Amino acid sequence: MTALIFDPVYWREVIKRPDWYFEFLDFFRKHETGLKGEELDQFRYDCRQFFEQALQKGGVALASKGPNLDEQRQPVDTIVIHHTSNHPGYRLTYLNAVHLLNIYAPYFANPIDQQEKSLKGEPLWSGHFKDGKQVFWGYHWLMRMDGTPTRLLDDNQLGWHAGNWEINRRSVAICLDNDYEKQNPSDNILQKLAAHIKDHYPNVESQNIIGHCEAREGTICPGGHFLSEWKPKLLERLR
Numbered sequence: 001m002t003a004l005i006f007d008p009v010y011w012r013e014v015i016k017r018p019d020w021y022f023e024f025l026d027f028f029r030k031h032e033t034g035l036k037g038e039e040l041d042q043f044r045y046d047c048r049q050f051f052e053q054a055l056q057k058g059g060v061a062l063a064s065k066g067p068n069l070d071e072q073r074q075p076v077d078t079i080v081i082h083h084t085s086n087h088p089g090y091r092l093t094y095l096n097a098v099h100l101l102n103i104y105a106p107y108f109a110n111p112i113d114q115q116e117k118s119l120k121g122e123p124l125w126s127g128h129f130k131d132g133k134q135v136f137w138g139y140h141w142l143m144r145m146d147g148t149p150t151r152l153l154d155d156n157q158l159g160w161h162a163g164n165w166e167i168n169r170r171s172v173a174i175c176l177d178n179d180y181e182k183q184n185p186s187d188n189i190l191q192k193l194a195a196h197i198k199d200h201y202p203n204v205e206s207q208n209i210i211g212h213c214e215a216r217e218g219t220i221c222p223g224g225h226f227l228s229e230w231k232p233k234l235l236e237r238l239r
């Protein structure tokens, strides 16, 4: 049934408008609260996959220029760990759509910073480009299950990932490509993560290596047993 809720033919027209996100956010929230379980998962997937493809084809109205949203970037002194809360093999193009819809669209619909009030209704803009395309990722790295780190944002780019502006300004986000709500990362992943942190961020102090749940209360990210079980193991490997 949910395939009928999201009508790609209709939305293909809507997303040509610079302020498409007002209509989309209303639509998305309305259905998110009305659906449950598998139907809800399917609905979210249908929306996100549509945007994933539309972004790749250039079908979504985006700004081609805009303010420097990295202006408040600070030197990196904090690392925030996340998980995708999905099956391994998360597509970077899909992640791009998820962060466009979950982070940038709500912010442009309701900008908090006084100086950014004028963004409201403007086409979405991150100012971050990769391979000539604008990207909306909030993370700096995605670490795959074999421990391979993929670079997303550069360290001088401000990622909107922690739900905490002060922390966003000074942190890099490393996301693990799995769902760790109930299970924990393997020793191998923790080893690779520790090595990656040592390699790239040797000056970050261990008390500033935190989980998303420590930057913003109420999220389970990066996992249900992060604080009690695997954060101590990670820190031990960093000594």
Ligand SMILES: [Zn+2]
Pocket (backbone or CB within 6 Å): 081, 082, 083, 161, 212, 221, 222
């Ligand atoms: Zn997170």
